[in-house]
Amino acid sequence: MDLDQQAKLTEVFRTVFNDPDLEPHEEMTAQDVPDWDSFNHVYLITMIEEQFSVSLTTKEVSRFQNVGDLIQLLDSKLN
């Protein structure tokens, strides 16, 4: 993931979780972000699909446990 893409991902997280200071990092999980429930998980996926022009299956998105897994998944789609 290049720097532009990283910045884009940070923006997506900040919008979804309504927190302008949020700094997503690889080890971050839903337990670290107060509003990261299944509704926001789906909102996050929808935004990522739109912003990165990728399409993710439910199997793929149900399995990422932290932001690092998400980045890996996105990398595999973007390359």
Add this chain to the structure above:
Amino acid sequence: MSTYSTVERFEKALSKVAPYMAQTVQKSRGYAPDWEAEFEEVLSRLFGSDDQALAEAAQGYVEFSLDALRLHKRFEREGVYLHKTYQEVAEAVYHNDAYMFETYLPGILMTQYLWIHHYSQLQFFRRVFGPHLTGRFADVGVGTGFFSRQALAHNRLVRGDGYDISKASLHYARRQIDAFDFGDRWTAHKQDVLRTPPSERYPCVLSVEVLEHLEDPPAFLEVLAGMTQPGGHAFVTAALTAPEVDHIYLYRDCAEVIHQLQQAGFAVLAHQEDLAYAPKADEPVPRSAAFFCRQEN
């Protein structure tokens, strides 16, 4: 060991698979005082000490729920369900053993406890239909066998017939019913009731979460009315504004279901509508509607 150790193991497995669902079990504990005892019983009878099986059930629930939520997001924008024929759904879902066993059946079973509108529908079933459960019942579209099992538990003298087109559903239902030792009072029939309507008439008929899976629900309701003895009772449910992988027919309100039930020859004696969650503004929310009916012909 705690009294509800299997629920706790499931909770741990769910948080591991999907940290964003870590609060799901804790929230559900507030649904009713005996919620946890009931959930413990089904989990321990079906999965026992098998942590792998419990984790797979958690994964199935996660995928099933996320699919429904993603489809709902799309539905909020477009206002219609994705177009699918019954044949397409049957092939992709009911006859797709891998999907049925890994996602669909464990997913649906868990929603009976973890989705408030499903759990509330179960309370309505027990309250209004329970007292009328006598003799024999037919469960049409048994799926996981959950409602057959509930009927068999409610009255230890009743016997039941389960009808379904899916081999996987009938297998899963058999497993659940046997796990509760009700196996000798229940018979499975692999049968498409639309093509081959059963000739037997029952004092009690139930069909839960099937109507919205069909292209022509009124034709199906006629079959149900034909299977119910005159004066007998039926418990029928419909999902309203609730897209799922296999939902074809879009019901927007109870009135339409009531009209179809009446056209088929049922009087609706009571009904209940439950919301999946409180709506923000006027967004559509998935709802379950359950109808307690008497055959009037």
